[in-house]
Amino acid sequence: MEKKNLAYRCDGSFHGILCCVYEIYTKKEFPACILTPESPATLYPEKWIETDKAHGERVWRSLPQKLGRQGARMVRDGYWTCVPEKELLLCRFIVKGYRYGPQISEMLADDTVNALRQALKHLYNEAHLFCGFARFSVQGQVMTGVITPKNRVLPLVKEHFCSRYPEEYFLLYDKTHREALMHQPGRGEIIPMEEFIPNAPDEVERNFRRLWKKFYDTVAIRERENPRCRMTHMPKRYWGDMTEFQEEETLVSPSLPPKEGANALPGAAR
Amino acid sequence: MTPMEKLEILTDAAKYDAACTSSGIDRKSGPGGIGNSTACGICHSFAADGRCISLLKVLFSNACIYDCEYCLNRRSNQTRRASFTPRELAELTIGFYRRNYIEGLFLSSGVIKNPDYTCEQLIETLRILREEYRFGGYIHAKAIPGADPLLLSRLGTLADRMSVNIELPSEASLHRLAPEKSRDSILRPMGLISGKIRENSTELVRYRHAPRFSPAGQSTQMIIGATPETDWQILRLTESLYQKYSLKRVFFSAYVPVNSTALLPPSNTKPPLLREHRLYQADWLLRFYGFSARELLDEEHPDFNPLIDPKCNWAIHHMEQFPVEINRAEYEMLLRVPGIGVKSARAILTARRSTALDFGDLKKLGVVLKRAQYFITCRGKALRGLYVTPDTALRNLITEQGRALLPGEQMEQLSFFDTPSLLDAKKAATLLPA
Numbered sequence: 001m002e003k004k005n006l007a008y009r010c011d012g013s014f015h016g017i018l019c020c021v022y023e024i025y026t027k028k029e030f031p032a033c034i035l036t037p038e039s040p041a042t043l044y045p046e047k048w049i050e051t052d053k054a055h056g057e058r059v060w061r062s063l064p065q066k067l068g069r070q071g072a073r074m075v076r077d078g079y080w081t082c083v084p085e086k087e088l089l090l091c092r093f094i095v096k097g098y099r100y101g102p103q104i105s106e107m108l109a110d111d112t113v114n115a116l117r118q119a120l121k122h123l124y125n126e127a128h129l130f131c132g133f134a135r136f137s138v139q140g141q142v143m144t145g146v147i148t149p150k151n152r153v154l155p156l157v158k159e160h161f162c163s164r165y166p167e168e169y170f171l172l173y174d175k176t177h178r179e180a181l182m183h184q185p186g187r188g189e190i191i192p193m194e195e196f197i198p199n200a201p202d203e204v205e206r207n208f209r210r211l212w213k214k215f216y217d218t219v220a221i222r223e224r225e226n227p228r229c230r231m232t233h234m235p236k237r238y239w240g241d242m243t244e245f246q247e248e249e250t251l252v253s254p255s256l257p258p259k260e261g262a263n264a265l266p267g268a269a270r
Numbered sequence: 271m272t273p274m275e276k277l278e279i280l281t282d283a284a285k286y287d288a289a290c291t292s293s294g295i296d297r298k299s300g301p302g303g304i305g306n307s308t309a310c311g312i313c314h315s316f317a318a319d320g321r322c323i324s325l326l327k328v329l330f331s332n333a334c335i336y337d338c339e340y341c342l343n344r345r346s347n348q349t350r351r352a353s354f355t356p357r358e359l360a361e362l363t364i365g366f367y368r369r370n371y372i373e374g375l376f377l378s379s380g381v382i383k384n385p386d387y388t389c390e391q392l393i394e395t396l397r398i399l400r401e402e403y404r405f406g407g408y409i410h411a412k413a414i415p416g417a418d419p420l421l422l423s424r425l426g427t428l429a430d431r432m433s434v435n436i437e438l439p440s441e442a443s444l445h446r447l448a449p450e451k452s453r454d455s456i457l458r459p460m461g462l463i464s465g466k467i468r469e470n471s472t473e474l475v476r477y478r479h480a481p482r483f484s485p486a487g488q489s490t491q492m493i494i495g496a497t498p499e500t501d502w503q504i505l506r507l508t509e510s511l512y513q514k515y516s517l518k519r520v521f522f523s524a525y526v527p528v529n530s531t532a533l534l535p536p537s538n539t540k541p542p543l544l545r546e547h548r549l550y551q552a553d554w555l556l557r558f559y560g561f562s563a564r565e566l567l568d569e570e571h572p573d574f575n576p577l578i579d580p581k582c583n584w585a586i587h588h589m590e591q592f593p594v595e596i597n598r599a600e601y602e603m604l605l606r607v608p609g610i611g612v613k614s615a616r617a618i619l620t621a622r623r624s625t626a627l628d629f630g631d632l633k634k635l636g637v638v639l640k641r642a643q644y645f646i647t648c649r650g651k652a653l654r655g656l657y658v659t660p661d662t663a664l665r666n667l668i669t670e671q672g673r674a675l676l677p678g679e680q681m682e683q684l685s686f687f688d689t690p691s692l693l694d695a696k697k698a699a700t701l702l703p704a
């Protein structure tokens with residue numbers, strides 16, 4: 001396989017990336033980078049890789065046999081990560097996997113494998129955190145929540161929330177990636193959503209928020225205060241969407257213009 | 271009294287309990303219900319003291335008829351008293367749970383009227399949650415010492431985890447500070463619960479649908495630093511609790527002076543957080559690393575070295591067992607190397623199947639080389655090809671850990687190195703800034 005001074009550009013979808021793998025194999029070449037529609041231009045000559053569902057499927061179906069179930073899963077989940085140059089990393093991993101077979105997922109000392117594992121660790125860890133840090137507001141029958149994750153965590157937290165609230169109608173909005181997990185009894189799906197603006201909380205909801213904030217403030221032991229430890233476990237960027245860190249004004253009536261700084265958090269969380 | 275006031279009083283009264291984990295059981299929600307449980311546990315927030323908030327941790331009531339010296343809620347204290355009603359508390363739990371504030375409920379209580387009555391109130395709360403709301407989230411219930419065994423059994427079929435606090439690390443201390451409690455009144459329910467759990471697991475083998483009893487096991491906690499026991503006594507007690515009662519966890523709670531009486535440390539005493547931390551580290555070594563209490567401490571060395579963690583301390587005293595070769599050592603031995611944890615030991619086993627590992631690789635596997643370097647070789651070579659004496663290793667380990675431990679003390683750190691032997695915990699303790 002020949003390393004080429006060439007940039008691939010694909011549509012950035014999962015199948016788009018798999019089609020890059022297809023191209024790599026049929027042309028026996030390896031690009032210097034893989035761009036998506038959002039990436040800026042580079043100095044490399046570019047080649048557009050069309051997303052062909054059939055080619056993508058062929059690569060996808062080959063993965064469990066060639067890379068093993070674990071390897072295939074790493075590719076699938078790898079797509080949800082936010083690692084820079086994710087597309088190139090995934091292609092590298094697949095190419096390597098074709099060469100070494102299922103043991104690829106155990107080659108922990110290999111740089112490519114390690115890079116993907118670190119990215120996955122970040123993803124899984126963030127998904128786990130959001131199982132706890134996401135907050136819902138209740139309005140009659142419906143519950144809504146907003147999160148601002150770095151990785152695309154919704155596919156990973158879907159099962160957890162659907163199993164937690166089997167009888168509820170809920171929506172969990174990922175502001176970063178503009179998609180929402182929608183659930184009604186018996187059915188949950190993730191759909192793209194440009195924008196989501198929650199309704200103002202009603203009196204019951206406001207009351208629960210106040211109760212929670214009271215609990216949060218009371219449960220800490222003053223003599224053990226440890227801001228650094230709190231920050232390690234729960235970095236500031238998560239605070240923006242969490243009820244317990246909202247100012248009383250926003251907590252009670254978010255329709256009022258927020259105080260300077262009070263609303264800086266959600267934006268800063270990006 | 272408003273629910274807000276009750277919540278404030280009864281949270282304040284419960285916050286010194288260290289246990290707040292929601293771990294130990296995987297469960298999907300039942301039909302028509304709400305709530306699941308995840309074996310690894312989920313933290314929903316972290317309080318200003320850095321502790322995980324996973325459960326709504328409250329007392330049912332703080333109107334206690336007992337008079338334990340170390341407790342804020344003792345009857346002779348002048349403090350605001352409050353009690354929930356079972357329904358109030360169940361509704362609050364569900365309201366918090368729907369909003370994803372919590373994984374479930376941690377319910378304890380002062381003794382109101384008598385132990386049986388108290389236990390009945392807890393049972394009614396859990397019954398509403400489990401039967402009326404079909405709540406499948408996590409529930410940790412405190413067994414009330416002295417309550418009827420039948421009531422405790424009922425409580426155990428509603429809860430995921432039960433605990434009885436051992437409170438203080440020795441019978442003598444208990445006698446002095448908690449006159450209405452006795453070792454026996456604590457150990458009896460503990461024995462009852464562990465017996466029930468064991469019985470239940472054989473039942474479950476025979477009938478799959480037998481009701482489960484405290485499926486996430488049993489835990490306990492003790493207060494550290496209110497009484498004169500040594501780390502060795504505490505750790506030995508901990509070990510025997512794990513062995514005798516198959517406890518899932520023993521929690522340690524650094525004593526925060528809440529009352530001032532002649533029997534307790536003066537009220538300006540700082541909670542012994544570092545000591546608590548060392549005990550937790552040792553507890554991990556017992557549970558996951560195959561250490562026994564006697565390997566870590568003994569009558570001659572009854573306290574942990576505050577400057578260095580228990581595993582490093584053990585390694586330094588057993589240099590004859592090192593260095594170990596990363597590419598050949600057994601899992602059990604890898605676990606004993608400072609800087610290698612359960613995850614990185616497993617990663618080493620996996621990774622060395624496909625290649626011979628060197629030091630660069632170990633970093634990728636999550637090994638803390640700064641610590642591990644003195645105790646390992648890779649492909650037969652030590653990291654710097656240096657001959658390391660226990661003393662150099664120790665000095666360097668102390669600087670490394672000391673940094674994390676004593677913010678702003680880096681400069682003074684150096685003075686530690688002037689002392690001839692840092693291996694002695696007592697001497698080392700005098701060097702620590704108060």
Ligand code: SF4
Pocket residue numbers: 334335336337338341342343344345379380381
């Ligand atoms: S029994 Fe003792 S420790 Fe428990 S609440 Fe009453 S006074 Fe406090």
